[in-house]
Amino acid sequence: MHIAIVGNIGAGKTTLTELLAKNYGFEPLYEAADNNPYLEDFYSDMKRWSFNLQIYFLNSRFRQILDIQQGNKNIIQDRTIYEDAYIFAENLHDMGLMTTRDYENYRAIFDNITAFIKPPDLLVYLKASVPTLVNNIQRRGREYEIGIRLDYLSKLNEKYQKWINGYKLGKLLILDKDKLDFANNTDDMATIVERIEREINGLF
Numbered sequence: 001m002h003i004a005i006v007g008n009i010g011a012g013k014t015t016l017t018e019l020l021a022k023n024y025g026f027e028p029l030y031e032a033a034d035n036n037p038y039l040e041d042f043y044s045d046m047k048r049w050s051f052n053l054q055i056y057f058l059n060s061r062f063r064q065i066l067d068i069q070q071g072n073k074n075i076i077q078d079r080t081i082y083e084d085a086y087i088f089a090e091n092l093h094d095m096g097l098m099t100t101r102d103y104e105n106y107r108a109i110f111d112n113i114t115a116f117i118k119p120p121d122l123l124v125y126l127k128a129s130v131p132t133l134v135n136n137i138q139r140r141g142r143e144y145e146i147g148i149r150l151d152y153l154s155k156l157n158e159k160y161q162k163w164i165n166g167y168k169l170g171k172l173l174i175l176d177k178d179k180l181d182f183a184n185n186t187d188d189m190a191t192i193v194e195r196i197e198r199e200i201n202g203l204f
Contacts, residue, residue, distance in 0.1 A: 007126030
């Protein structure tokens with residue numbers, strides 16, 4: 001079983017991944033953000049480092065997917081390879097922070113890679129408004145995230161909505177983070193588990 005948690009920066013993906021992994025006894029797979037050698041440079045000069053950052057993410061996410069497919073463990077994954085292309089790279093290109101040449105090169109690599117992978121059994125989208133994202137980002141206090149612009153988060157939210165609206169690769173569950181406090185409220189967490197089980201019923 002492979003469940004993937006998707007959503008904008010600060011939506012609560014890592015927290016939900018952790019809680020679900022504990023609940024089900026699944027193995028959590030986290031995004032390698034803290035070890036990413038490009039992230040800090042990217043936030044200080046997006047135009048210069050956008051292509052390098054996206055290629056790094058694409059490669060590490062592909063490695064993750066291969067491990068999932070070759071293994072026999074039940075996995076909860078924090079963010080997917082699809083977000084790299086449909087949300088982040090596309091948005092950087094739209095904002096003029098990635099050249100068309102780099103973007104087309106990136107998308108060609110992405111298309112080749114995704115021809116070899118299976119989508120998750122269930123995609124869980126954590127939908128969150130910009131104020132909720134900002135609160136979460138400020139609360140966790142990662143230095144390189146402090147300067148993230150509101151218009152950047154807003155554009156990412158638009159990309160997520162567009163991608164989710166057209167998502168046809170498998171089962172999908174949308175959770176409204178503005179109305180759920182799964183980190184501190186056990187009732188909210190129980191509701192999420194119940195909804196996930198309803199979605200994946202028959203897949204176990």
